[in-house]
């Protein structure tokens with residue numbers, strides 16, 4: 210008897226649910242709703258149909274889970290359904306790779322794309338991208354040209370090196386150099402310089418990949434000239450110096466200078482290679498920052514080969530630049546890895562245009578290249594920026610407390626790890642939602658706003674913000690905190 214009753218109730222609920230299912234609008238009907246039809250003019254049909262289907266499926270699943278009481282009360286809110294579809298379409302129609310606002314103050318944020326290209330070189334990049342170009346064509350002779358020729362001249366001019374070439378990134382550059390010069394031979398490197406860079410670039414692994422045999426000398430904190438001297442053998446192909454760009458060994462330490470290593474190399478007829486990581490042409494100590502080795506200094510000191518990144522302190526696109534003695538660069542150009550690591554025309558256009566900016570007076574260069582501008586901006590200017598944003602937020606955003614405090618920003622990108630640049634931070638504490646939720650809503654906002662949390666508040670560092678992003682931030686905060 211009881212079982213029969215339960216079964217009967219089950220049948221009734223099922224019948225009611227069937228009824229509700231028939232109330233769900235059909236895909237075709239929804240596509241004819243004016244608001245959705247309008248979307249079809251701007252968005253691919255497949256995106257709209259997919260969004261409609263997913264929303265219908267969501268409602269079906271919700272109905273299946275209803276119990277008896279809920280079935281009675283259930284209604285389909287068509288307005289809401291349409292809004293949800295529009296929201297989904299908007300979301301799907303966005304590029305996955307897209308702009309975010311970096312409010313972390315970390316200038317070379319590797320996860321957020323490292324260096325920003327200069328506004329002044331847009332046209333140069335787009336011209337090459339959207340037209341046929343001289344990529345591998347020599348205009349004068351009408352014959353095949355080299356894609357490396359476009360930047361070689363300017364790199365040698367800026368660095369004083371005999372020759373130069375460019376590959377995909379600095380990791381590829383180091384691999385190519387070692388494969389060309391030290392395959393099946395020995396490379397001597399200090400134990401204090403066996404660097405790991407974020408994203409699995411480890412000097413010992415790169416060595417292994419290149420077929421070079423790593424000969425470690427010295428200890429973690431101290432490597433002497435004699436350590437190198439004693440390690441040299443018939444099998445030694447290269448003396449390698451790696452700039453410990455993302456860490457410092459402090460205290461009781463000793464490192465052999467590039468100059469001494471070069472002298473030893475000359476005496477023993479072994480090339481000296483330096484991986485300086487963040488290649489910079491600018492002496493940052495002039496701006497009160499840590500003195501990173503400049504490319505020119507290494508070339509002038511007589512390094513046979515110097516490698517560096519294009520998108521760290523140089524402020525250009527992702528690339529690995531190799532400069533040095535022509536006889537070695539020539540060999541590298543013939544290495545099959547060069548083809549595998551070759552840079553694309555967009556990179557070359559961006560790199561050449563960025564490098565050309567360096568022909569200007571330093572004051573101008575620093576102004577034109579965003580990475581340099583953000584690193585060297587004065588505290589007064591930062592204060593001004595912070596005041597502007599602070600006032601805008603104070604006047605427009607409710608449901609939170611906003612304050613301005615002094616703080617520090619970091620260089621990032623494995624450059625100048627100990628450098629703490631004084632900055633002004635804006636701290637925001639939401640009143641009606643948790644700080645974690647607030648951070649997540651900012652991060653998933655239309656234009657994602659990437660912040661950090663400190664002492665239970667969301668922190669915005671104005672150093673890495675562009676002025677035209679202030680409005681977006683204010684609107685975003687209003688939108689998120691008004692609800």
Ligand SMILES: *Cc1c(COP(=O)(O)O)cnc(C)c1O
Nearest residue numbers: 378379380406452454486487518
């Ligand atoms: C960053 C860095 C690399 C890797 O450069 P990518 O351009 O990111 O490939 C290699 N060596 C050093 C010393 C670095 O600082």
